[in-house]
Amino acid sequence: MTRTERPAAGRELPAAADVRASAAASGSRAPIAAHPTRGARRRRSPALLLALALGGLLVIAIAVAASAGPAGIGPLEALGAILARLGIGESPLGAVDDAIVVDLRLPRALAACAVGAGLAIVGAIMQALVRNPLADPYLLGVSSGASVGAVLVLIAGLGVLLPVAAFVGALAALLVTLGLAAAAGGATPTRTVLAGVVVASAASALVSLVIFWGADGDAYREILAWLLGSLAAITWPTATVALVGAGLALALLPTGRLLDALALGDAAAGALGVDARRTRWALLIASALVTGVLVSVSGAIGFVGLVVPHAVRLAVGAGHARLLPLSALAGALVLLVSDTVARAVFDPRELPVGIVTALIGAPVFAALMLSGRVRT
Amino acid sequence: MSATGLEVEALSVRVRGRALVDDATWSAPAGRLTALVGPNGAGKSTMLRAIAGVVPERAERGGRVLLGGERLDAMPARERARRVALVEQLAEGAPQLTAREAVRLGRTPHHRMLGFSLGDDRHVDAALEAAGAAPLAERPLAELSGGELQRVHLARALAQQSGDQPGLLLLDEPTNHLDVAWQLELLELVRRLAADRPVVMTVHDLALAATHADRVVLVDRGRVVASGAPSDVLTPERIRAVYGVDAEIDERPGGVAIRYRRMAS
Numbered sequence: 001m002t003r004t005e006r007p008a009a010g011r012e013l014p015a016a017a018d019v020r021a022s023a024a025a026s027g028s029r030a031p032i033a034a035h036p037t038r039g040a041r042r043r044r045s046p047a048l049l050l051a052l053a054l055g056g057l058l059v060i061a062i063a064v065a066a067s068a069g070p071a072g073i074g075p076l077e078a079l080g081a082i083l084a085r086l087g088i089g090e091s092p093l094g095a096v097d098d099a100i101v102v103d104l105r106l107p108r109a110l111a112a113c114a115v116g117a118g119l120a121i122v123g124a125i126m127q128a129l130v131r132n133p134l135a136d137p138y139l140l141g142v143s144s145g146a147s148v149g150a151v152l153v154l155i156a157g158l159g160v161l162l163p164v165a166a167f168v169g170a171l172a173a174l175l176v177t178l179g180l181a182a183a184a185g186g187a188t189p190t191r192t193v194l195a196g197v198v199v200a201s202a203a204s205a206l207v208s209l210v211i212f213w214g215a216d217g218d219a220y221r222e223i224l225a226w227l228l229g230s231l232a233a234i235t236w237p238t239a240t241v242a243l244v245g246a247g248l249a250l251a252l253l254p255t256g257r258l259l260d261a262l263a264l265g266d267a268a269a270g271a272l273g274v275d276a277r278r279t280r281w282a283l284l285i286a287s288a289l290v291t292g293v294l295v296s297v298s299g300a301i302g303f304v305g306l307v308v309p310h311a312v313r314l315a316v317g318a319g320h321a322r323l324l325p326l327s328a329l330a331g332a333l334v335l336l337v338s339d340t341v342a343r344a345v346f347d348p349r350e351l352p353v354g355i356v357t358a359l360i361g362a363p364v365f366a367a368l369m370l371s372g373r374v375r376t
Numbered sequence: 377m378s379a380t381g382l383e384v385e386a387l388s389v390r391v392r393g394r395a396l397v398d399d400a401t402w403s404a405p406a407g408r409l410t411a412l413v414g415p416n417g418a419g420k421s422t423m424l425r426a427i428a429g430v431v432p433e434r435a436e437r438g439g440r441v442l443l444g445g446e447r448l449d450a451m452p453a454r455e456r457a458r459r460v461a462l463v464e465q466l467a468e469g470a471p472q473l474t475a476r477e478a479v480r481l482g483r484t485p486h487h488r489m490l491g492f493s494l495g496d497d498r499h500v501d502a503a504l505e506a507a508g509a510a511p512l513a514e515r516p517l518a519e520l521s522g523g524e525l526q527r528v529h530l531a532r533a534l535a536q537q538s539g540d541q542p543g544l545l546l547l548d549e550p551t552n553h554l555d556v557a558w559q560l561e562l563l564e565l566v567r568r569l570a571a572d573r574p575v576v577m578t579v580h581d582l583a584l585a586a587t588h589a590d591r592v593v594l595v596d597r598g599r600v601v602a603s604g605a606p607s608d609v610l611t612p613e614r615i616r617a618v619y620g621v622d623a624e625i626d627e628r629p630g631g632v633a634i635r636y637r638r639m640a641s
Contacts, residue, residue: 186434260471272536273457274484317477
């Protein structure tokens with residue numbers, strides 16, 4: 001679907017037309033095509049190139065993120081300090097600067113990568129599962145549930161408990177969603193998604209109610225920051241949670257083939273030995289759990305899980321064996337860059353990263369649309 | 377030959393007590409093209425899907441399905457999928473895959489846990505070539521015509537089975553939405569594939585079934601009305617009883633033509 005392929009496709013058109021014309025002329029006798037493997041590997045290399053490019057950019061972005069800020073540390077010094085902690089070489093920085101890079105900025109950068117990668121993978125999976133391009137990681141009401149938990153502890157002034165409360169809220173929302181779907185006559189994927197919509201709107205109404213009733217001043221600002229998604233409070237422990245969430249998301253990468261099979265339709269997938277209902281259901285729940293872990297750390301960051309998979313699809317097509325890993329890389333890069341911008345550009349203030357992802361993401365995606373490469 | 381043929385014994389599919397397929401018994405020998413015909417809603421597609429191991433939600437399936445004497449209905453899904461391939465009716469909205477990616481999906485039941493197996497490319501190339509779809513390999517499905525799409529789906533079905541002996545091929549309305557030239561070409565291809573395996577296809581066009589199939593199974597309201605050679609099964613009396621129309625059958629060496637009229641009441 002990229003532009004470079006169009007001429008190749010055009011070149012093959014006459015051959016197909018010949019086949020058909022000769023069939024029409026002779027009345028029968030389908031000719032066996034004579035070019036078995038022409039261009040067989042053509043699509044693989046752009047994906048590989050893109051992966052290498054994204055990986056390289058990610059390393060650069062981590063170095064930049066670890067150096068950006070008031071301490072006046074250069075990206076190469078920051079990279080050196082990080083490598084030193086991994087046992088490669090010696091840190092070029094003094095003890096204080098070294099601690100700023102490795103103990104303050106690195107966990108935040110890694111958490112941004114982890115959350116971005118996880119959200120992008122889960123978003124791509126959700127879009128495939130419900131065959132809806134508007135699906136995102138928050139489909140089953142997970143983020144709304146997390147918000148209820150988060151808002152309650154913020155109002156009560158117990159901010160330390162925030163990640164725990166958010167995860168409990170996410171899990172509770174997932175359980176209510178599944179319970180509602182099961183009670184309504186069996187937790188099929190469609191019913192599960194519908195139940196998720198119900199739970200999500202109930203939970204967000206609850207969040208609004210609590211804010212309207214109890215929040216003032218600082219609490220309100222804190223709540224808003226969390227609702228928009230922010231990585232400002234990341235420390236090594238919470239970064240570790242985010243990395244675990246990303247690890248779980250990466251464990252879902254091998255399901256790409258199953259998602260491709262599901263794209264053929266449930267009956268066709270079944271005839272391939274893939275139980276469509278069970279697969280879809282299991283992946284929905286696994287994705288929601290991963291989302292719950294990520295959201296508990298970062299809040300409900302929008303746009304990454306929705307748009308990154310679409311952008312990657314434009315570049316490499318919809319085959320999930322490529323789409324999922326590349327979405328992970330792109331998601332990590334997008335969120336890391338957004339978070340660094342949110343932190344550094346508006347210094348000394350800081351924006352919730354959710355605002356930046358949308359501010360950067362919307363025009364980029366609009367540009368992709370205008371270039372005529374979005375296929376709907 | 378019959379050792380690798382398909383035997384359907386008292387197959388039934390029920391949803392909430394309603395029988396979509398009702399005590400159906402018929403067979404499809406290897407090396408023969410068998411056509412499944414019958415009115416809309418007779419249960420043809422349900423029957424094909426049930427043989428491939430796919431039944432509607434909360435359906436009960438009864439009876440036995442044997443391929444080469446082995447029970448398909450008692451087999452694990454992946455093992456069954458290596459012997460039986462189903463090509464569904466062409467539907468709106470092809471998935472956003474290239475033809476090669478779609479054909480590679482046929483290898484799904486051969487994959488181990490991580491969705492990776494060596495030698496896939498060889499099977500995929502062979503299948504693409506056997507279905508005459510090799511020139512289409514790198515094109516997106518969305519850009520293909522109906523006839524080209526059917527070839528790709530046939531290639532997927534072949535990729536699903538390659539490896540050991542040729543398995544059972546089930547085709548649901550393969551000629552639907554195709555113009556006459558593509559229809560003839562596709563049927564030629566299907567006939568060639570039927571040389572060493574059982575092939576079952578559903579069709580609406582009775583004349584097409586009578587002309588191209590070796591055997592015809594006539595289905596009505598989930599039950600098998602008759603099965604056997606086309607000229608024995610498709611008689612004006614049966615067509616009147618099943619479809620409620622008068623039919624005039626014109627058999628010539630080049631094929632069968634049927635003219636239909638509303639029944640004179």
